[in-house]
Amino acid sequence: MERRSDWYSHPKYYEAIFGTDTEKEMDFLLALSRHHGTGGSLLLEPACGAGRLVAEAARRGFDVVGYDIAEPMLAHARRRLSPARRRHVRLFQSRMESFSAPELEGRVDLAFNLVSTFRYLDSEAAARAHLQSTRRLLKPDGVYALGFHLTDYARTTLERERWVGRVGRDTVICNTREGLPDRRLRRSPMRNRLRISGPGKDMLIETKWFFRTYDLAEARRLFRSAGLRVLAMYDFDYRLETPVGRNSNRLDRVFVLQPLPSTRGRKR
Ligand SMILES: C[S@@+](CC[C@H](N)C(=O)[O-])C[C@H]1O[C@@H](n2cnc3c(N)ncnc32)[C@H](O)[C@@H]1O
Incomplete structure (x- = not known):
């Protein structure tokens, strides 16, 4: 048997698993943007990986900015875009904790980051830096859909x-x-x-x-400290008609985040 490490150096196998729900995820994200945000046309995907959602958004006529730390994933993302779609897409190699794009400040309608990728940020400072920089790129009434699995610290099994x-x-x-x-x-x-x-x-x-761990209280405190409020929460079933209640014990969450009114126009 051939052995390798680092699944992000093998984008086609990664996407064979995670690419199957892409259309459903994009339907949900766009519905969420229309319902909670602006429904506008400029999208951002931090840690966009091999570009399955970027390509899907471009196919639907949206303008998309994506960035990722892993060059093999970005190379796959570039390869999959036809020249017509490429006109709608800008891809960068960058880290979530330090991405900056002054030309995008206050212009993004919808940012999204699903499948627990946010948990790669391994300290409170890195997570806050990412949230603050994404907040600065959003329109005042834009939204950031951040999906990750919460931690039950009382768990005793794998x-x-x-x-x-x-x-x-x-x-x-x-x-x-x-x-x-x-x-x-x-x-x-x-x-x-x-x-x-x-x-x-x-x-x-x-x-x-x-992966960094968050229970609901830890996540909420962090969002607030980064100048973001939680507008709604959903499960990973991606159904806009069934939001998750505040007291739910479900651990899979998509948080819909929006800049706190007091941060509008604030740089940090
Ligand atoms: C689970 S994949 C998700 C990819 C894509 N968002 C999707 O839904 O298919 C996680 C991605 O995060 C990237 N990543 C991990 N840590 C990162 C960081 N600190 N900054 C930017 N990208 C990072 C990896 O290279 C990988 O492409």
Whole structure:
């Protein structure tokens, strides 16, 4: 068996798993922007990865800015765009904690960042810096849809998820495991295994990292300190008609964030 590490160096296998709900996610994001925000045409995706949502938004005629830390993911994103779509898209290599684009300040209608990617930011300072810089790019009534899995610090068992996808004649089996959270260090150990098998192929890509942990109170405090208020919350079923209530014990959340009125026009 061939062994590799770092799934973000293998975008086509990553997308075989995470690319399957792209249209549904974009339907939800656009409905959310119309309902809570401006419904306008300039979109931003921090940590856009291999560009599945960027390409989908461009296909629907939106202007999209995306950035990501991983060049292999961005290369895949560029390759998938036809010349006509490319006119709607700007892609940058950048980090969530330091992305800056003065020409976009106060112009973005909808920013979005799903599938727990925000939890890669490994300190309060990095997470706040990201939220503040995204807030500065939003229109005053624009919104940031931030989706991530909250932490139950009382949990005593591992959390596991399994998906199966296909790339051509290859089958991709994805197993993700979240270990027990460390409340003091505010992190959980993560492991992802992608097993790819097909004619003449047997490959294992194993990636390990830490995700930052948030319970609901920790998330809310952080958003407020970054000058953002929570307009609504949804589950990962992406249904606008069923928002998640304040006291729900569901851990999957999409937060709809908007600049606090007091921060409008404020740089920091
Ligand atoms: C789970 S993927 C999500 C990609 C895309 N948003 C999607 O929904 O398909 C996470 C992405 O975050 C990127 N990433 C991780 N840490 C980052 C950071 N500090 N700044 C920017 N991108 C980062 C990875 O390179 C990867 O492409």
